[in-house]
Amino acid sequence: MxxxxxxxxxxxxxxxxxxxxxxxxxxxxxxxxxxxxxxxxxxxxxxxxxxxxxxxxxxxxxxxxxxxxxxxxxxxxxxxxxxxxxxxxxxxxxxxxxxxxxxxGNGFVPHPQRPRALLVGGGVGIPPMVFLTEALRQSNDADWKPLVLMGSEVPFPFRARPSTILLPGMPDGAIACMPMLEEWGVPSRLATLAGYPGCFDGYVTDLAAAWLGSLDRGALAEVEMFACGPTVMLKAAAAVAKRFDIPCQVSLEEFMACAVGGCAGCAVKVMTPDGPAMKRVCVDGPVFEAQAVFGD
CATH class of the missing domain: 2.40.30.10 (Translation factors)
Structure with a gap:
């Protein structure tokens, strides 16, 4: 056998x-x-x-x-x-x-030909964006230029402060950042509907769309989006990526029992080259191509 x-x-x-x-x-x-x-x-x-x-x-x-x-x-x-x-x-x-x-699980796979990594995290989807940022900083296979956007409707788990890193394309007033990323020299901006000072007033995916809309075709060709957060946020991120014709990887959040692929309780429908298939978020993911999950 x-x-x-x-x-x-x-x-x-x-x-x-x-x-x-x-x-x-x-x-x-x-x-x-x-x-x-x-x-x-x-x-x-x-x-x-x-x-x-x-x-x-x-x-x-x-x-x-x-x-x-x-x-x-x-x-x-x-x-x-x-x-x-x-x-x-x-x-x-x-x-x-x-x-x-x-x-x-299978993680994010950044592509060196798209060094402008746009990292979008919502709520408890923030941690993988921090991990990915640190990995890009330590990588020498490309001149990585990460931008981290974070959204939350409760206070962020850090004391936000005004950024000193100039970031063209950001809406007026969106100046709050994550201090640790600022110290790393990585630009970041925060979004919320809760009215926190210095944050973009809206969804983090709207902030991402505003920045992407400021880029010319050449710059967009260097952008790849990575997102983690609630399903509704990931669906919005996939729509933004499709609108600007950039690749996007999403990390899904699902309830898990075993988390090692045995129970299949976390399976989701994913489009593959052979047609739709049920994939386990724990070991087949949690990272998938956005359009494979949320495409029409």
Missing amino acids: TTTHKPHRGTIFLEDAEVVAQEAFEANQFILKLKAPKCAAAAKPGSFVHLSCDESLPMRRPLSIMRVDAQRGVIEVLYKIVGPGLQLLSAKRAGDRISTLGPI
């Missing part, structure tokens, strides 16, 4: 990770740092971990990886409390242990 090799086998690790630190932010948001050396060594932008929140809960929770320090063996995740599982996770403190399964 022959067996078919599964590309994710041998790349997902189960670790008894140690909590290094956990920091609380407004609106029940937390940044959790875990010492998980195997996961940290193998993680790619767009991959995620499946965490056991507490011994009393059999079901794990999938959380996107925001940053990785491979040398220290540390990963960071950002999450917002939704339900009892993440409530229990928020009670973990330095020195506690958390069963960690990861890294899981």
